[in-house]
Amino acid sequence: MDARMKPVAIVGGGWAGLACAVELANAGVPVTLFESAKQLGGRARRVDWNGIPLDNGQHLMLGAYRETLRLLDRLGTTNLLERRPLELIVPGFRLRLPRLPAPLNLAVGLLLAEGLGFKDKLAAARFMNILKDCAFRLSADEPASSLLQRHHQPAMLVDKLWAPICIAALNTPLDQASAQVFCNVLRDSLAGERADSDLVMNRADLGRLVPDAAQAFLVQRGSQVCLASKVERLERRAGAFILAGPNIEAPRVVLAPHPARLPDLLMDIPEMSTAVRQISTYTWQPILTLWLRFSSPPAFSFPMLGLGGSQAPWAFERNNLSPGLVALVVSAEGPHLAKPAEELKDEYLGLLAARVGPLPTLLDWKTIVEKRATFACVPRMARPDNATPVPGLYLAGDYTAGDYPATLEGAVRSGVKCARLILDKKT
Numbered sequence: 286m287d288a289r290m291k292p293v294a295i296v297g298g299g300w301a302g303l304a305c306a307v308e309l310a311n312a313g314v315p316v317t318l319f320e321s322a323k324q325l326g327g328r329a330r331r332v333d334w335n336g337i338p339l340d341n342g343q344h345l346m347l348g349a350y351r352e353t354l355r356l357l358d359r360l361g362t363t364n365l366l367e368r369r370p371l372e373l374i375v376p377g378f379r380l381r382l383p384r385l386p387a388p389l390n391l392a393v394g395l396l397l398a399e400g401l402g403f404k405d406k407l408a409a410a411r412f413m414n415i416l417k418d419c420a421f422r423l424s425a426d427e428p429a430s431s432l433l434q435r436h437h438q439p440a441m442l443v444d445k446l447w448a449p450i451c452i453a454a455l456n457t458p459l460d461q462a463s464a465q466v467f468c469n470v471l472r473d474s475l476a477g478e479r480a481d482s483d484l485v486m487n488r489a490d491l492g493r494l495v496p497d498a499a500q501a502f503l504v505q506r507g508s509q510v511c512l513a514s515k516v517e518r519l520e521r522r523a524g525a526f527i528l529a530g531p532n533i534e535a536p537r538v539v540l541a542p543h544p545a546r547l548p549d550l551l552m553d554i555p556e557m558s559t560a561v562r563q564i565s566t567y568t569w570q571p572i573l574t575l576w577l578r579f580s581s582p583p584a585f586s587f588p589m590l591g592l593g594g595s596q597a598p599w600a601f602e603r604n605n606l607s608p609g610l611v612a613l614v615v616s617a618e619g620p621h622l623a624k625p626a627e628e629l630k631d632e633y634l635g636l637l638a639a640r641v642g643p644l645p646t647l648l649d650w651k652t653i654v655e656k657r658a659t660f661a662c663v664p665r666m667a668r669p670d671n672a673t674p675v676p677g678l679y680l681a682g683d684y685t686a687g688d689y690p691a692t693l694e695g696a697v698r699s700g701v702k703c704a705r706l707i708l709d710k711k712t
């Protein structure tokens with residue numbers, strides 16, 4: 286038997302585990318995927334709200350999400366996306382990138398940006414040029430706020446443009462966020478090809494985008510998807526792995542759980558102590574989504590609207606899930622999490638009304654807080670590789686070594702990379 290065709294067990298059915306499974310199954314490798322929850326999707330999944338399908342949290346993708354878009358293409362679900370040229374609208378500020386070739390799109394976009402003075406525009410253009418000159422590689426990592434300060438970015442520009450981009454992308458407050466990862470995000474979005482900066486929004490629940498279609502894809506190819514099947518620990522026995530819990534033996538294993546679960550899974554594998562130590566230093570950042578159900582759709586000028594500067598919520602119209610549905614999403618930790626849910630809802634309704642005008646009757650609302658939504662993306666993080674010192678064992682997930690913060694694209698890239706490592710292995 287070709288060694289590359291030996292079966293693979295995958296632990297975790299988030300987007301990393303699913304991307305890995307789809308890539309392997311597509312190449313004819315038999316896969317068994319174990320997911321502890323009753324459904325697939327992990328941190329990007331469907332949630333039922335009295336018969337209305339919601340996302341566990343509002344997500345946003347970019348045109349630069351190449352591997353995610355390739356996965357959706359393979360699964361036949363790109364028709365569930367809406368793609369628009371980047372447009373950031375927050376009170377007192379509007380940046381719209383025109384459909385011009387890069388870098389003209391950014392230059393013209395900045396020049397025409399509403400709400401910025403000429404000095405602010407010049408400072409933004411100068412900052413982007415300095416980063417381009419060093420190919421977006423910093424000699425040393427530091428907090429994003431220090432980088433912006435060193436480059437004399439005016440407070441107004443930071444509040445309206447840089448802070449919202451950094452907090453939304455890295456899910457980490459500006460004074461803690463890695464400047465290097467922030468630069469990676471700017472490189473692949475604002476400074477990338479024209480289409481890379483496109484906003485890509487799901488116009489169906491996240492479950493339909495990847496988890497449902499991936500499950501059907503895997504089953505059709507003879508792979509197995511085991512739901513409500515928690516793997517407790519990994520053990521090594523005679524050149525193979527035992528997955529304690531389902532008690533299955535597998536010659537090759539991809540671990541793709543939330544990184545916080547890895548130390549328990551790996552407690553009997555001493556060779557993995559470096560990765561476990563790295564992950565033990567991580568801290569986590571939350572994301573709050575407030576779902577609002579109105580009697581009819583509020584008047585959105587664009588599907589995504591900022592309701593303030595820095596860490597204020599972003600509002601998304603989600604009529605595609607149910608007419609009159611709106612998601613308000615707030616990234617990272619902050620004082621909002623200490624407020625009673627009812628008070629926060631009233632405060633955010635006020636912000637929304639200030640942006641879109643009088644609101645229709647509110648029928649219902651629901652807050653979802655994902656406490657460990659992402660790792661805190663701080664400077665100089667040690668992130669483990671996909672390949673491990675243990676032959677046949679691989680790690681997949683948004684936290685593995687890579688350029689991106691914890692994102693769908695980071696997760697999918699990681700899963701695909703694991704699959705390619707496995708497929709390239711001859712022994």
Ligand SMILES: Cc1cc2nc3c(=O)[nH]c(=O)nc-3n(C[C@H](O)[C@H](O)[C@H](O)COP(=O)(O)OP(=O)(O)OC[C@H]3O[C@@H](n4cnc5c(N)ncnc54)[C@H](O)[C@@H]3O)c2cc1C
Nearest residue numbers: 297299300301321327328342344345516542682683692693
């Ligand atoms: C509210 C919210 C909003 C977000 N917004 C964005 C956004 O706008 N754009 C963006 O790109 N990213 C966003 N993200 C981040 C993105 O969702 C994650 O980076 C990505 O989903 C992580 O995927 P993953 O497969 O690496 O991990 P996970 O999704 O955590 O998947 C791990 C899976 O493993 C399972 N599992 C864990 N332990 C075991 C075990 N012992 N046995 C079996 N199964 C196990 C879990 O149940 C889970 O299904 C957001 C995240 C959240 C929570």
